[in-house]
Amino acid sequence: MAATTRPGDARGSWRRDPRASVGRTYPVPAGAPAEFTIAVESHSVAVATEWEPHVHTAHELVWVRHGTLTARVGAQVFTVSEGFGLWLPAGQEHAGRLTAGVELYDAFFAPGRTTAGQTPPGLDTTTVVAMVPVLQALLVHLARPDLDPAARARAEAVVLDVLVPSDRQLAVRLPADDRVETIVEALLADPADERSLDEWARSSGTSARTITRVFRATTGLSFAQWRQAVRVHRSLELLDAGHPVQDVADELGYAHPSTFIDAFRRVMGTTPGAFAAEDGGRKP
Incomplete structure (x- = not known):
């Protein structure tokens, strides 16, 4: 760059x-x-x-x-x-x-x-x-x-x-609020962190209600939905590197591959396999 x-x-x-x-x-x-x-x-x-x-x-x-x-x-x-x-x-x-x-x-x-x-x-x-x-x-x-x-x-x-914008805007919006900054940075570094909302509240010195309100107001997503989006976006790196769906699901904290596939579909609008096939159609 x-x-x-x-x-x-x-x-x-x-x-x-x-x-x-x-x-x-x-x-x-x-x-x-x-x-x-x-x-x-x-x-x-x-x-x-x-x-x-x-x-x-x-x-x-x-x-x-x-x-x-x-x-x-x-x-x-x-x-x-x-x-x-x-x-x-x-x-x-x-x-x-x-x-x-x-x-x-x-x-x-x-x-x-x-x-x-x-x-x-x-x-x-x-x-x-x-x-x-x-x-x-x-x-x-x-x-x-x-x-x-x-x-x-x-x-x-x-x-x-x-040169035109894609229909897929592959971004996760970050809450620009100091009250949840430590949570955001920790989950960007390790999306598989499974601490509950109450545990995050205790570790960050705020309340679960405040965290919920901040995420909804700044991203339009609940805390759980935002964390899921971060995990799915990290999965793009792992899948593109050739890791099997089972391994990706394990690394990101999903109990079953089917749970990960469902989460991927909710965030990306398609399955991991269909997304990869769509990408392949763009490659010269």
Whole structure:
């Protein structure tokens, strides 16, 4: 993730995984011309890697193959597996995390040079993009350093035509309230934590009623529904890494695989198998 880093508070990142490498950030992709419309780069990432909160001066579209990208953006956590990308408007602070063994792709869009200086429709905020085969192929094509200006301009115009938000917005909203911050951070770090609402209330020095009210008011979900959503989003990382449904269910604290599948369906609107098949249809 080429970017400019800046200091920030703990909100907007997450508890560091000591086993993960810390990625370096850069202002623009290596070799990008001083004036560009779309600049594309790619990297093979062998080990799990994290990026501290940072910003870009250009719009960014980031996607992966053979793994999963997780990004924390303000009061949302996005989990983006193969077949999807994440659009980040210029100036939006975010932190990132990649599973091991992925191919990472970054496309940067100069704000003043795309669509007559306007953000593409529907992309004025952080959003998930469907990485349909034609979009991926065009962006990989634009990574070539030997494209002549006319060919590059033609490809860039088509990219801007097919770049649209996905029907699936793969995000969990975080309660932006200090009274539940320790609970949120703990469950993001370990979604399988099975402490009850009363146990969380005692450990955080608040009441179960307050926790319930805060989650409902800030996320639209009950505490139990929110925790379930966090577990399902973590399952995307595990499933994409090839873990069987039984193992994923065990790791996330579900008593039976069928319980996990039901939870996945409630959150994602489909089963894990159907979701994976849908992703596969987007891969070139």
